């Protein structure tokens with residue numbers, strides 16, 4: 151494995167932030183391996199996405215701009231990645247640890263008989279060998295896995311862990327030839343989640359609500375407003391999701407998403423172990439709870455004791471004022 155390929159997810163002409171993180175992680179790994187960094191961008195508006203990628207440390211950007219791919223599911227994306235990997239030669243492929251990233255990465259791995267490591271928080275390169283660090287069992291165990299297949303390997307990196315370096319590389323554009331395959335899947339409808347632009351996995355600030363919210367309104371009202379003021383996303387405990395106050399895509403925890411944002415704000419959430427395992431690696435944890443003895447106080451950096459319905463709107467006001475003052 152010498153070169154490193156970052157698979158780029160994008161929407162409406164912009165790359166996802168977690169894919170930019172994958173690209174920058176690719177640079178670090180490629181420098182250690184003595185190889186080059188490739189990016190693969192396929193689908194509608196891929197040319198615009200590729201142009202923006204030139205601001206990042208990538209050597210070659212492989213582009214397949216085809217609006218029809220937006221309706222063809224995952225297979226054409228895997229085809230694009232595979233054709234780049236076959237021409238680049240032995241490579242580490244880095245995808246974001248998202249639904250699409252894991253799907254593309256694992257299908258590609260099956261085609262080239264490579265190993266896949268998911269939820270990767272560190273990539274070590276030693277003597278030309280790549281090993282991936284990833285937390286398991288809710289973060290209680292940290293594993294380091296090397297690839298047996300030394301030709302290809304896939305790492306799905308956890309969003310918000312790898313730093314972004316806005317340093318331009320050669321950024322050479324290479325057009326990919328479209329596949330002549332007929333794909334068996336057609337995407338009939340693409341339903342946009344109304345809640346937030348960013349998913350909880352990618353947001354740098356996540357404002358989560360729990361049973362203490364008492365109903366669905368705070369999720370579209372005060373929690374949404376606070377998340378929006380920060381430019382973040384709304385999360386939830388399972389209690390809130392099970393009550394039908396917000397969709398499962400927002401759930402943080404053992405049976406939801408595992409996230410590591412720089413700032414996590416838990417509002418009316420007690421901090422059960424099944425919730426904790428999904429957010430314990432957040433850099434800073436703030437809890438807002440009316441109970442001073444709530445379990446989340448044991449692992450939060452800051453506990454604000456009081457009624458969330460009084461605190462959250464005040465906090466939103468302060469965040470907006472601070473942002474306006476620094477605009």
Ligand SMILES: Cc1cc2nc3c(=O)[nH]c(=O)nc-3n(C[C@H](O)[C@H](O)[C@H](O)COP(=O)(O)OP(=O)(O)OC[C@H]3O[C@@H](n4cnc5c(N)ncnc54)[C@H](O)[C@@H]3O)c2cc1C
Nearest residue numbers: 360361362387388389403404405406418419420425440458
């Ligand atoms: C197999 C399994 C998997 C699970 N997976 C998950 C998971 O993925 N994610 C998850 O979150 N849970 C999960 N759970 C459930 C978990 O055990 C807890 O039941 C759940 O996290 C509790 O949610 P909560 O903190 O919102 O509710 P509660 O524990 O009921 O806490 C509500 C909190 O709100 C506070 N509060 C109430 N009113 C206010 C107010 N006005 N202002 C401020 N604070 C207020 C209360 O003091 C309390 O601390 C799982 C459980 C099992 C068994």
